[in-house]
Amino acid sequence: MANAYFTVSQVAAHNSENDCWIIVNDKVYDVSNFLKEHPGGKKIILNNAGTDATKQFNAFHNPGVLDKYGSLCIGSVGVPPMEISEQAPSVQDDDERQFGEMIPFGDPSWYQNWDSPYYKNSHRALRRYLRKFVDAEVIPFAHEWDEARQVPMFLFKKCSEMGILAAIAGNGSLPTDYFDIEETILFRGGDQAIVPPSEFDAFHSFLIFDELSRCASGGVLWGLLGGLGIGLPPILKNGSEELKRRIVPDVLAGRKTICLAITEPAAGSDVANLTCVANEFGDGFIVNGEKKWITNGTFADYFTVAVRTGGEGMGGVSLLVVERDMPGVSTRQMKCSGVWSSGTAYINFEDVKVPRSNIVGKENRGFKYIMHNFNHERMGIVIQANRLARVCLEEAIKYGSKRKTFGVKLINHPVLRNKLAHMARQIEATHNWIENVIYQTITIPEDLQMITLGGPIAMLKAQSTQTLEYCAREASQIFGGLAYTRGGQGEKVERIYREVRAYAIPGGSEEIMLDLGMRSSIKVAQTMYGAKL
């Protein structure tokens, strides 16, 4: 029926409460049974029964609403298209210089006709694939999942099938020993793959985070990738082969989930002072302590836990994999301002017996592994924060182009354009810095990266979250009351505004990031580049 075609006068005949059709964007909707459920009321639709209500619809909704109510669509206005015998030539990948909706600064500049040295056809193909997925399968449900405080498990499976879980865990390389590349949508088929595995690089990982972040929900992003993105890499990098074989394939297949448990009620950014203790016990450890604000902790099967196995300070810290079904593990979901669907947990370990085979790498080397992981974690936060800021700008421009005050569209008020310009300049500056750093992660040897990139990445984190805070605030001002209510047209901006702190604090607070960034950069300049300071 959705392929049916109707004339305007056919639609006009359905204009009563029991038989009510409307046209929106050339599609015909039978809303007869929906009238009583319509959140905006029945009358307002009935006033437009049988007519083209596109203009009225657009004034009150985001276009995405219709994706969710697709079942109401019964066809289109007009006549069926003629059969085309030969397929029209498609746009060549190389020609895809324009991609997306062309809202100014609503996408990175290489989507909007600018040249870039960083991206190839495989990046363009990945971008196309992810956009379709996020538009159809994530954005329409983000609000629902957030309100339910849970990301559905089928999404893990779906992301595994695509190859996204493996791509994120590998951070710039694919952990091919632990998943079957030919089972994934993105990487199967060798050179013919959407992303040929031999071409996979850190810009593909960047794109995955960036495109997924268009869902405008830190809860969904962290719910899906927050635990895996930081909990699995230390195991992949430092764990014994036996530990990796036991854990990694299940997590990459979306059958099991993992999280990283470092922060404690009294130890956040000062990791070296953590108190959760693992004492030797037989051929293993007995773990006691608390962890707090642990992303995915509510549902994770595995916890990569920072524990004290030695003396005070950083030299006494190890990483240990604790499993949910080990006696003495309990978790409870915390009530946070934002990122509701990410399963943020408070965790108790009470006399949990953990076999020695679950230690990650060497005993008392955990601090180094954590520090190494931080660059990766922070870059994930940076990329998400900047896209969320971009979503705020995009939403504000779209809304400002339809909403009028005093007879003038919001974007035609200089005072509001000024806000948009300040948002755009910060987002673009941050984006260019991100690309520059990512390029260095490809060109600089890995052991040097920790030394030379640690400082800039720390500062970049502060840069991106301050940009996010600014954009979320200014977009909220532009949306007015709509950004003060959950759901509806201001849905994305309202949610992002609530999530700013979830980006500005974890992974290192802005204050610590800025100080660390400068301290480390001065040291690198003196010791490596010969600056006489």
Ligand code: HEM
């Ligand atoms: C297929 C047809 C329609 C669907 C599926 C639909 C769906 C919705 C939904 C889900 C909401 C809640 C807010 C949101 O999520 O955006 C809403 C609110 C609303 N709708 Fe509709 N709607 C339809 C048609 C219309 C039409 C034709 C009009 C006006 C002529 C209209 C006017 C409103 C108003 C005034 C609100 C309240 C907005 C607010 O709270 O600020 N709707 N609608």
